[in-house]
Amino acid sequence: VQRAPLLVISGAVAGFAGLIGWHSMAGAPAPLAAPAGPARAAGKPAQAGKAAAAGSSGHRGRAGTTRQPATAGGATGAAGAAGAVRTATGPAENFGYGTIAVRVTVRGNRVIAASVSILSTLEPTSQQISGQAIPILHSEVLAAHSANINGVSGATYTSQGYYQSLQAALAKLHVS
C-alpha cells in the first residue's frame, strides 16, 4: 500500500483553509512552496505480500487507496477567509538550542503568517543550527496546525518548544 505523502495544507480541513505564506526571521515574505508532487518518485510500491504478512489478520485498512498530496493552491479559502487580521505572540519557550517565541497572525480562524519574535541562542553553533532549523519548524508547525491535530509523533523536541509557543499565541487569539 503506497501512501502518497500527506500534505496537510489542505482545503479539506474544516476551519483551516491552509496557510499561504510565512515570514522568515528577518520578516521578509517567504511563501511556502507549493508541493511539486509526490516526493517518492523513486520509491517502490510497498509489497502487498509483506504488508499482509505483517498483519495478524491480513490487511485491514485503507485498501487500494493512493492519495495525491493536496497543494497549497488547492485550499478553498472559504472558512475564515473573511474576518479581522489579528496578531499575538506566544511565550518564550526552550527549543533545544536556546529560547524561541513565535508570533502568529490570523485572519478569522486562518493562520496567515508566523514569525519568530524572540530568539536567543547559546553559542555560534546554535545560531547556525537555528538558522537552518527555523524555516523547517515553520513548515512543521504549519503542517500540524492546519491538520487540526493534538501532537506530532516523532517530532523533534526542538519543534515542541516552537509548537508550544505558537499554540499559546493561537490560544490568545481563541484559535485552536
Next chain:
Amino acid sequence: LTATGAGAAPGAGDAPAVTHTEDVMGTIVSFTVVPGGLPATAVRAAVADACRVLHRADEMFSTWKPDSPVSRLRRGEATLSMMPAEVADVLELCDEARTASRGWFDPWAMPGGVDPTGLVKGWAVERAAAVLRQAGAAAALVNGGGDLAAFGAPGPGARWRVGIRHPWRPDALAGIVEVQAAIATSAAYERGAHLLDPATGRPASGVASATVTGPSLALADALATAVAVGSDEALAAVGALDGYEGYLIRADGSEADTGGIGFVR
C-alpha cells in the same frame, strides 16, 4: 529545570484544557489536560506530580548521568538488588519487549552494558499520564518529545488526533492517526545526519521511520525502536501482538503497515 508555557488553551468540557511544558529527560514534555470536573488547582497539582515522575525517571535511568542508578548498574558498581524498585520493573518490561519484538529490541545487546533507554521514555510518559488519570482528569495527552500517551477524549465524540512526522518532508505529515492510549515513532533522522544518503538526502539505512500504537507507551516505544532496526521482520512481530499496530516507512519511500493502525488519512 524550567517549567514554561503554562496556560490555558481552548478545549472541550466544562473547563478549558490546561497546557504545560516541562524540560526533562533531554527533551520537552508537553501536557494537554482536559479537567472535566477537576478544579484548576487539582489539575495544577496533578501536572506537578506527573512532572516529578518524569524527573525521577530521568534521575534513575539517565545513561548520560554517571551517578544515576542505571549508570552504576552498567559499570557493574551496583547490583539490581541495590536499585530502586522501578529499575527492576523497567528491566522486566525490557525483557517482555525483547520477547514481543522477537529480539529486535534488546537492551542487553547494547555496548557498555544493559541500556533500557529505548523503553524508558515511553515508560515514564505513560506513568505521567497515569498520574493525571488517577487524579481524576477527564482526559489528557502527554507528548514526550514525540512519544505520546493519551486517555479519555479531547471533547464530546472526539478522539486525540496525532500526526506522524514525515521522515524527510518537513511540510508534510506521513499520516494522521486517532490515538486511544499510546503512539511512538522512532526514526533514522534521530540518529544524525551522517546516516543520510548525500545523493538523495534520505536516510541511508533501511528504515526511515517506524511508528507503533498500542495500549502501553513503554512497549510501543520499545517496539518502534525494534521496527526501526528490524524493518519488516520486526513489523511482523508487532502485527502479531494483540492491540499493537505498526507503520513502517522504508528508506526508499515504500511503506508497510499492520493494517489496523487506523489512519484518519
